[in-house]
Amino acid sequence: MLLRPYLRLLALCLAMLTPLAASAQTLDELVARLPDGSYDDRAAVVAEIAATGDPRALAVLEALLEGELEQRNSDGRIVIVGGTRRAPTGTDALTGEELGELGRRATERIRVNNSLRRTIRTAMGVMTLRDPDPARRLAAAEAALRSPAVEQLDALDAAMQAEELDYIREAQTLAHAATILASDADTETKIEAVGVIAGAPALTVQSTLNAYRAAEDPALAEAVADAIDAAERRQALWGQAQNLWFGLSLGSVLLLAAIGLAITFGVMGVINLAHGELVMLGAYTTFVVQETIRTHAPEYFGWSLAIAVPLAFLFVGAVGVAIERGIVRHLYGRPLETLLATWGVSLILQQAVRSVFGPTNREVGTPDWMSGAFQLGEMTVTWPRVAIVVFSLTVFFGLLLTMRYSAMGLQMRAVTQNRAMAANLGIRTGRVDALTFGLGAGIAGLAGVALSQIDNVSPNLGQGYIIDSFLVVVFGGVGNLWGTLAAAMSLGVANKFLEPWAGAVLGKILILIFIILFIQKRPRGLFPQRGRAAEG
Template identity: 50%
Template sequence: MRSACLVVALWLGAVLLPGACAYADAFSGLGSARPDEMLGAISTLAVSGDPQAGTVLRALGERHLFAAPDGGLYIRQGETCVDARTGQPVATVPDGLKPVRLNNRIRTALAGAQASMALLAPQAETRLKAADALYARHDPAMVPTLEHALSVEKDAAVRTRLMQARAATILAQPAQQDTQDQRLEAVRSLAAVGGLEARGILAGVAQSDAEAPQVRHAAQAAVSSMDWHLRAWSVAQNAFYGLSYGSVLLLAATGLAITFGVMGVINMAHGEMMMIGAYVTWMVQQAIRVSVPALEPVAILVAIPVAFVVCGGMGVLIERGLIRFLYGRPLETLLATWGLSLILQQAVRSIFGPTNIAVQTPAWLSGSVAVGGMDITLNRLAILVFAALVLGGLMLVLRRTPLGLQMRAVTQNRRMAALMGIRTPRVDALAFGLGAGLAGLAGVAVSQIDNVSPNLGQSYIIDSFMVVVFGGVGNLWGTLAAAMALGMGGKVLEPAIGAVSAKIAILVLVILYIQRHPRGMFPVRGRGVES
């Protein structure tokens, strides 16, 4: 009989009002396999005022709510089990408990219900968040709830947001003759808010035939002025994308710039060093998770020096074991390091398996911050900063340390440097180690945005070479300029001609540029480098 009541209510398509059914029905609806019944139950619970409602809905969202075959509902948290209806702990966990499943429609309704309950929460912050959620959701049925909240709200910021949410919600309702003024007001309010969401709602109004002409025109005007605004921001946004893409290229290429610049070695295994850096990140994360779980969020920071040392050490080993036998024959080092890259790839495949591994992104690197009309994603921002730090650090090493001095000397004139007493083999080994270590750092960064699999290195190697050659071998400023130019160029072209064509266009432009300037943008001058 009770469920019959629910079904009838749903049949009418109405949002259930309090009192339409006793709240106990609502609880049993939550355990239903039918989405319609669950939706009804959620709306009912939200307005029921039942003390358990908030807890139950939260448990539902977090997938802690379980249904027993007899219709009983339980909240399970670890080992403890609580009866959802009463909030009392149960001694014995009933058999056959199944988690209550959600889908996106229910999740949306749940978020709305939770937000509408939170509107009356004591903390202004919670209420503000709830208003935000309702604004984003702009469910027409929420108008009465919002009106009620507005009537009791004191906090100015929350009030503003609530008004905006109400405006959005009003516009989401179908247009009617007598609501013109109210709607016009809502259009103005939303136009003032701005942003993609407001534009979405207003665009809907602007296209609607049922709308009164003046409302429609106001919406159209608002949309076109917003579009202008959004376009301006999208330029800034694209510039950020370009910088961020450029910073990834820069990180991948700095190591090469060192090995290439100082030693003239084309290190085809450079990408594999990046890959190893990414795997080191993963191993560090795993180790910290097992040993000191509290440090997990900063595992990535721990991974930075570890990756540098591991990859740098491997670089020194490679130089001592392989590259040093091939000096004077740089193009053959290309072949040998290509062979090495095959071996490293296959070795990682044998040890860690061929599939992607999941490197965690800590919470402080996830998500984005809104700056005006653009979104700055935190992981990209972090990589941008990281790339700047790495480049700055490298500059310091090259300019302020004896090793840097020796490296620059070897770059400019190897023979002369050797005659002056510099142990060039040692400088070579350390330079190669430094290059490999930098690749390891790039690997740490890339693990936050890309796949980590044995193939990781392959996808960066060609781009890195392009950057180094385009910038001019042996010149870090050139590498920086080239990375940013390629990153920006790619991102400017991409929206216009598509990702594939943009990439091709960039490659062709670089080829043509090299024809005009055979030694890149910033050629190194000196006796030794002229061949």
């Protein structure tokens, strides 16, 4: 069902290329028919629209693909809808006339499904091979590669000749080669085409060439098999790099989650079971920031994370200071009781968030500049992950520098190493305690901003990270920031190398067993603290 109308349509589209007088109907009539009938009917109309050769057809199809083509209820006019969801505006799909605000529920969307979307894309591909917009030309070439049709060969050829941008010509060359394979060209030309495709990314090689593995011509079959084997070898090699990258990005998530704890637990010795909830508060701060921007200034949405970062730090930091002043400060020297009290705090925070925001997931969007992926050799690197790795390292080194070089950091270290002596030297230990705890909490808030991009923003968010965070800090060595970094990264990488052959669950169990055994061997973690402070 998916393929049949699609092939039928392809034939129709191609018919358009040859001057046929079949398109008796005007674009206006066809567009008016779009809202009626089933998806299959709509696919047929799309094909006919493409076949009109009308210059306005492209805009109509594009709007249909994006789900922006709607029918006005009052007069049945087909409009392209823009503006925001709350205040939609419209332009007439055919005349381009501005219709101003439409009002909510005044229009009905013309619905598309997967197979119709494919159909539209292919139809548009044929029309846009030589479009002035490079993005459209690229999309057209990619569509041609995905569904090579012999009739397109000449058009591709012409497009290649005219193309000035290298990366688009490359895509066109690939599509051209794939089309040759599908055609009845001689073996030599075909083998040449296989050679062209063999240079593409491994996944493209496989998806394009697999069908020709059983080619009748033994020479061609061999060339195809060689190309696929080479691609698989390349992929296997890059697979290791990919695992390493996955591991580092998982490690960065662990680092972010753990680094705040490395302060409150590692430096101050507070067994802070509310740490996960502080992370969660950071994520909800991001949500609130985004909601505010969405309702008041949607054009600044791209800045939402940049705004959320300082706010989350300050807000969660303030919550941290409040927890320290209200509760933890009474419990210094009784670390196990901080466990109890912070457990209580975590229950309260969870339920508070549930009462305010409801128990369901909240949507935190990804700004456009952070979405998407790029290809590095045979591996796909996604921008959100790059952003998280960069962010977590920035936070880490920022913290490291603060602790080492700022006056505040010096005081923090002094107080944790020898409280009485620090007090004698005139350091206001109470204030330093509050700020240290606040710093740890603020960093947890920063982690929340990052985690809101990849995980559920729900009251349970923190629960998923608390155990991992403690393990990372302990594995790295309590009180040692470098240890936390090394622990997070090595656990992340180990996890990702285990996962492909042990599975996600077993991999994690193996890591836990490894940590348990490792602590037996080195009871104070990777980087033990030396000297008197270690005997605590």
